[in-house]
Amino acid sequence: MERTLAILKPSCIERSLIGEIINRIEKRGIIIQGMKMIRMTEEMCRAHYSHLVEKPFFPELVKQMTCTPVIVICLAGVEVVRVFREMTGVTNGRNALPGTLRGDFCVSGQMNIVHASDSVENAQAEVARFFSPEELFDYVPENLNFLYGAGEI
Ligand code: UDP
Ligand code: MG
Numbered sequence: 001m002e003r004t005l006a007i008l009k010p011s012c013i014e015r016s017l018i019g020e021i022i023n024r025i026e027k028r029g030i031i032i033q034g035m036k037m038i039r040m041t042e043e044m045c046r047a048h049y050s051h052l053v054e055k056p057f058f059p060e061l062v063k064q065m066t067c068t069p070v071i072v073i074c075l076a077g078v079e080v081v082r083v084f085r086e087m088t089g090v091t092n093g094r095n096a097l098p099g100t101l102r103g104d105f106c107v108s109g110q111m112n113i114v115h116a117s118d119s120v121e122n123a124q125a126e127v128a129r130f131f132s133p134e135e136l137f138d139y140v141p142e143n144l145n146f147l148y149g150a151g152e153i
Pocket of ligand 1: 049052057061090091092109110111112114115116118
């Protein structure tokens, strides 16, 4: 099973969408193995968004990611990196398909409510960046055999 990182961003917290997003994650059958509220710092933004540090909108991105606490969640499942990324939808909420988290709950390319890791490699690094080993649990639900068929896990 893979792990991936979700962040419920300030635009999710401020709009009281925490429950909606976690509800969708749970209903899909994605397993939660770690979750906490933290305040991101500029330094954390620089590491997490290292591919965007040179962009003109980066200072705004830092402001936007640090203006309230965020909720970081470690998700687990078979191919969960791709599954959760597709469930999140494309970056700009106005282009995101209905049925995706961004497509259903936002209309912005900046205030796009959720972060989802974009590759298995980045997911591993991001989970390790935000969680210490003691904060992660190898927990799987008792009904795992009803989430996945024989041979899928
Ligand atoms: N972002 C932005 N303006 C842009 C591109 C990105 O404000 O033109 C923000 C937006 O919040 C986005 C985040 O920077 O979610 C990270 O950008 P990335 O390209 O990694 O998109 P994502 O992986 O979140 O879809
Ligand atoms: Mg990204």
